[in-house]
Amino acid sequence: MSETAKTTRNPAGEPAESGVPDAAEEFVRQIDGHKTATRPSAAQDVTLPSLGFIGMLRWAWTQLTSMRTALFLLLLLAVAAVPGSLFPQRPANPAVVTQYIQDNPATGPWLDRFQLFDVYSSVWFSAIYLLLFISLIGCVIPRAIQHWKAMRSQPPRTPRRLSRLPEYGALALDTGSPVTAVTAVENAARLLKRRGYRVEVRGTDTSMPSVGAERGFLKELGNLVFHVSLIGVLVSVAVGGLFGYRGQKVIVEGDSFVNTLVGYDNFSPGTNFSETQLAPFSLQLDKFQVQFDRESKTHYGQPLDFTATMTTKDGPDAAPRPQTLKVNEPLEIGGTQVYLVGNGYAPVITVRDGDGNIAHQGPVVSVPSDGAYTSTMVLKVPDAKPEQLGFVGLFLPTALENEKGVAFGSDPDPFNPRLYLNSYAGNLGLDKGDPKNVYVLDTTKLKVLNDRTQKSGGIVLGPKETFTLPDGLGTITFDGLKRYVALDITSDPGQGGALLFSTLALAGLCASLFIGRRRVWVRAGTHPDGRTMVEWALLARGEDHRLAAEATAIRKLLEKEWLARPDRPADNSKKAGAASSGTKNS
Amino acid sequence: MPSIDETLGQYSELFILLAAMTFTVALISFCWDLATASKTLQAVEDRLARQQAPAEAALVGAGARNGAAAGAGSTASAETGLETAGDSLDYGGRRRPAARIGVALAALGTLILAAGVISRGIAAHRVPWGNMYEFCTTGALVVSVVFLLALTRKDLRFLGSFVIGLVVIMLCAAAIGFPTPVAHLVPALQSYWLIIHVSVAVISSSLFTLTFAMSVLQLLQSHREARSRAGQPDRLGFMRLVPTALTLENVAYRINAVSFVLWTFTLMAGAIWAEKAWGRYWGWDTKEVWTFVIWVVYAGYLHARATRGWTGTRAAWLSIVGYLCVVFNFTVVNVFFSGLHSYSGLN
Numbered sequence: 001m002s003e004t005a006k007t008t009r010n011p012a013g014e015p016a017e018s019g020v021p022d023a024a025e026e027f028v029r030q031i032d033g034h035k036t037a038t039r040p041s042a043a044q045d046v047t048l049p050s051l052g053f054i055g056m057l058r059w060a061w062t063q064l065t066s067m068r069t070a071l072f073l074l075l076l077l078a079v080a081a082v083p084g085s086l087f088p089q090r091p092a093n094p095a096v097v098t099q100y101i102q103d104n105p106a107t108g109p110w111l112d113r114f115q116l117f118d119v120y121s122s123v124w125f126s127a128i129y130l131l132l133f134i135s136l137i138g139c140v141i142p143r144a145i146q147h148w149k150a151m152r153s154q155p156p157r158t159p160r161r162l163s164r165l166p167e168y169g170a171l172a173l174d175t176g177s178p179v180t181a182v183t184a185v186e187n188a189a190r191l192l193k194r195r196g197y198r199v200e201v202r203g204t205d206t207s208m209p210s211v212g213a214e215r216g217f218l219k220e221l222g223n224l225v226f227h228v229s230l231i232g233v234l235v236s237v238a239v240g241g242l243f244g245y246r247g248q249k250v251i252v253e254g255d256s257f258v259n260t261l262v263g264y265d266n267f268s269p270g271t272n273f274s275e276t277q278l279a280p281f282s283l284q285l286d287k288f289q290v291q292f293d294r295e296s297k298t299h300y301g302q303p304l305d306f307t308a309t310m311t312t313k314d315g316p317d318a319a320p321r322p323q324t325l326k327v328n329e330p331l332e333i334g335g336t337q338v339y340l341v342g343n344g345y346a347p348v349i350t351v352r353d354g355d356g357n358i359a360h361q362g363p364v365v366s367v368p369s370d371g372a373y374t375s376t377m378v379l380k381v382p383d384a385k386p387e388q389l390g391f392v393g394l395f396l397p398t399a400l401e402n403e404k405g406v407a408f409g410s411d412p413d414p415f416n417p418r419l420y421l422n423s424y425a426g427n428l429g430l431d432k433g434d435p436k437n438v439y440v441l442d443t444t445k446l447k448v449l450n451d452r453t454q455k456s457g458g459i460v461l462g463p464k465e466t467f468t469l470p471d472g473l474g475t476i477t478f479d480g481l482k483r484y485v486a487l488d489i490t491s492d493p494g495q496g497g498a499l500l501f502s503t504l505a506l507a508g509l510c511a512s513l514f515i516g517r518r519r520v521w522v523r524a525g526t527h528p529d530g531r532t533m534v535e536w537a538l539l540a541r542g543e544d545h546r547l548a549a550e551a552t553a554i555r556k557l558l559e560k561e562w563l564a565r566p567d568r569p570a571d572n573s574k575k576a577g578a579a580s581s582g583t584k585n586s
Numbered sequence: 587m588p589s590i591d592e593t594l595g596q597y598s599e600l601f602i603l604l605a606a607m608t609f610t611v612a613l614i615s616f617c618w619d620l621a622t623a624s625k626t627l628q629a630v631e632d633r634l635a636r637q638q639a640p641a642e643a644a645l646v647g648a649g650a651r652n653g654a655a656a657g658a659g660s661t662a663s664a665e666t667g668l669e670t671a672g673d674s675l676d677y678g679g680r681r682r683p684a685a686r687i688g689v690a691l692a693a694l695g696t697l698i699l700a701a702g703v704i705s706r707g708i709a710a711h712r713v714p715w716g717n718m719y720e721f722c723t724t725g726a727l728v729v730s731v732v733f734l735l736a737l738t739r740k741d742l743r744f745l746g747s748f749v750i751g752l753v754v755i756m757l758c759a760a761a762i763g764f765p766t767p768v769a770h771l772v773p774a775l776q777s778y779w780l781i782i783h784v785s786v787a788v789i790s791s792s793l794f795t796l797t798f799a800m801s802v803l804q805l806l807q808s809h810r811e812a813r814s815r816a817g818q819p820d821r822l823g824f825m826r827l828v829p830t831a832l833t834l835e836n837v838a839y840r841i842n843a844v845s846f847v848l849w850t851f852t853l854m855a856g857a858i859w860a861e862k863a864w865g866r867y868w869g870w871d872t873k874e875v876w877t878f879v880i881w882v883v884y885a886g887y888l889h890a891r892a893t894r895g896w897t898g899t900r901a902a903w904l905s906i907v908g909y910l911c912v913v914f915n916f917t918v919v920n921v922f923f924s925g926l927h928s929y930s931g932l933n
Contacts, residue, residue, distance in 0.1 A: 068893055071890055075883070077882050084875050291587075293769070296592075296770070298767040298769060302772060327776070328776060328859075337865060339865040490865045498857075502854050502857070506851060513843045513846075
């Protein structure tokens with residue numbers, strides 16, 4: 001392997017070992033996959049202006065498609081991807097970005113200006129990968145053309161001095177052997193062909209016939225497939241971004257959802273999305289079961305299983321189907337996937353206003369913030385009269401109090417459910433029709449009715465308990481408890497393409513890294529003393545540490561072919577030894 | 587869900603501690619091997635040098651000492667006279683008792699570690715790679731098994747102190763940094779993709795660990811070769827047991843090529859799992875970002891090997907940077923960055 005290694009190691013230097021000018025040149029070209037960066041010499045620099053615009057373009061193209069540039073862009077891409085893990089990203093979590101900018105008024109806006117919160121759609125990141133892909137295309141096309149030609153052409157001519165190639169072997173057949181130089185070459189060609197080589201027998205009319213053989217065209221093909229597939233992956237991602245959509249929906253037990261735009265809590269369409277793409281399915285959450293670890297001392301209360309029992313319908317008139325949704329087991333309905341991404345408690349609450357009418361009745365979604373499902377809750381009651389009412393606080397499934405009387409959640413299961421709420425009265429700001437976050441209530445302009453600092457105290461409610469608000473503004477009742485699931489509903493038409501192309505890329509990568517592209521030449525001649533002399537040599541194109549093993553295998557094949565022929569006396573041990581063979585470098 | 591066998595889990599932890607101790611002694615043996623090899627050779631050379639004419643010894647320096655010191659398994663470069671291990675990486679040459687003890691202890695440690703890892707899997711009724719502690723211990727097991735398997739074919743004992751050193755670090759990190767009692771998996775991890783994605787990631791990382799050690803040695807060796815060419819004295823005597831920088835580079839390249847394919851598969855399997863679990867195959871989660879960065883760095887490494895002026899030392903640096911990214915991705919990203927991959931098992 002040392003020989004190949006040396007030639008491979010320094011393609012710019014002289015692959016002196018090969019000693020074959022054409023092979024060596026081609027070798028260097030192949031190794032330097034991308035076009036060799038031809039930097040104009042100083043003399044050319046002087047005459048450059050005459051090249052004009054086209055010349056400049058050509059020069060720029062050569063630079064862009066050079067291996068050096070590709071490598072530089074590749075490393076730049078790695079560096080450019082890093083900030084996306086250091087700063088919060090808008091596509092993943094817009095609220096955190098807003099908070100970050102508020103918390104860092106000095107640096108935040110500047111970071112935003114440089115698109116550090118949208119790294120992967122930023123101008124600079126896009127510029128890097130687009131340049132990289134252009135460079136890749138500029139590299140792949142000429143290589144594909146070259147490979148197409150290579151696949152259709154005959155193996156290269158037999159070098160004059162085989163002994164100077166990295167792997168060389170020779171053997172001499174006994175004088176009595178019926179194998180002439182021509183039959184020897186033909187035999188070798190047959191053996192090599194069976195070994196997967198493409199062969200050409202040449203010079204059968206001369207005294208030194210030879211066979212040229214080459215194999216491993218899949219190596220370069222794999223390389224090309226790999227790079228083209230990367231373009232395919234990029235296109236698939238783009239297709240997903242154009243025609244896909246992604247929406248979120250929270251469903252409380254007993255409630256249902258119809259796949260229409262108004263049905264979503266949150267919806268991010270692709271650039272070319274149209275509402276007609278929404279499959280007309282509907283689903284209902286019948287039951288949601290949660291199982292927590294009750295055996296482990298160290299992981300007590302850790303979730304073990306989430307199972308949502310649903311009833312789905314493919315369309316308004318379709319028959320309802322019972323289906324189970326779990327984490328890692330999405331539902332597939334009409335080309336759309338439904339994922340279980342979150343869950344929590346929705347206490348059922350009834351609010352009666354000052355006039356004694358029911359102003360709110362039903363489950364209120366609370367947002368869990370820790371493993372014990374300590375959940376924050378906001379309830380806005382705009383229908384309450386004479387004044388609108390608002391409630392903000394915590395829901396604890398299993399509430400305990402510490403020595404100071406502060407309540408805390410101690411278990412995710414509802415063993416002792418409690419609501420801890422503050423109440424407010426006043427204009428909730430919902431009447432103007434502006435969209436407002438249902439999980440946030442701005443209490444700065446509201447009158448405080450109940451909280452810890454007031455004489456009236458905070459509201460603490462157990463199941464079936466009712467609290468009467470001060471000033472005769474109404475009552476609040478904790479009727480019961482339901483669970484809810486948070487669903488992600490997505491459609492990504494590019495997904496299949498991405499999988500296909502990445503699989504192709506992997507296959508191409510394996511072919512390009514593990515297949516050896518090799519050339520073998522076998523030449524035969526007749527010694528003045530009548531013996532048939534055979535010599536052969538191997539040359540690898542690209543890195544190939546198995547070349548020596550291949551040389552050994554070929555030697556064995558040839559020896560087996562000629563030294564154990566049925567028409568020869570088998571007991572002639574001298575003859576096996578007479579094949580005076582010598583190898584270099586093995 | 588079957589109950590966790592906590593007693594077996596505690597035995598598993600004991601096994602792993604015991605393995606860590608065994609590996610520590612193996613590490614000492616390997617270091618001893620490097621040190622004594624360097625020292626005994628030095629003594630032989632000094633004696634040789636004294637026998638020769640002082641002037642000549644001073645003039646030819648490293649060049650004079652070759653045959654006597656160099657065993658069958660090592661070579662002395664004709665050009666510089668610098669002695670290194672043979673390029674074939676075959677066994678042979680001088681006896682190295684300390685290295686033999688090191689290999690034996692490493693094998694013993696691997697057996698104990700395997701017992702620890704397997705018993706943890708049995709205790710939990712699942713594959714033992716669901717949190718940082720388990721990644722570390724399983725990763726250490728894979729590293730040591732791969733190293734021992736490689737040793738059966740080639741004499742890579744020169745890597746012993748580095749590789750076993752990393753194994754010891756991983757086991758200490760597991761036992762001290764990320765101790766996690768055996769438990770069930772959270773629902774997000776209950777998928778057969780855990781078996782596929784994480785196991786391939788661990789194997790790939792283990793191979794990167796080997797090539798990292800080789801690349802570091804390659805840099806040291808090429809530094810040593812450069813000094814030798816400049817006629818300066820050899821200060822890194824223990825590097826005599828290590829093959830030439832070129833050999834190291836080629837072997838590291840072969841392993842990195844395999845590992846890059848595995849890493850590509852890790853990335854793809856992760857994407858498929860992400861699609862199943864989170865509804866998108868790629869979302870630039872911090873872990874995904876770093877997995878991508880690692881992939882790009884090693885892709886850069888493979889390209890560098892085919893770019894003029896980027897082979898040798900620069901490629902080795904890329905391999906090292908890639909491995910540092912792997913370590914960063916495993917430690918800092920898991921522990922300090924928030925993201926969907928927050929399964930470290932740490933609070």
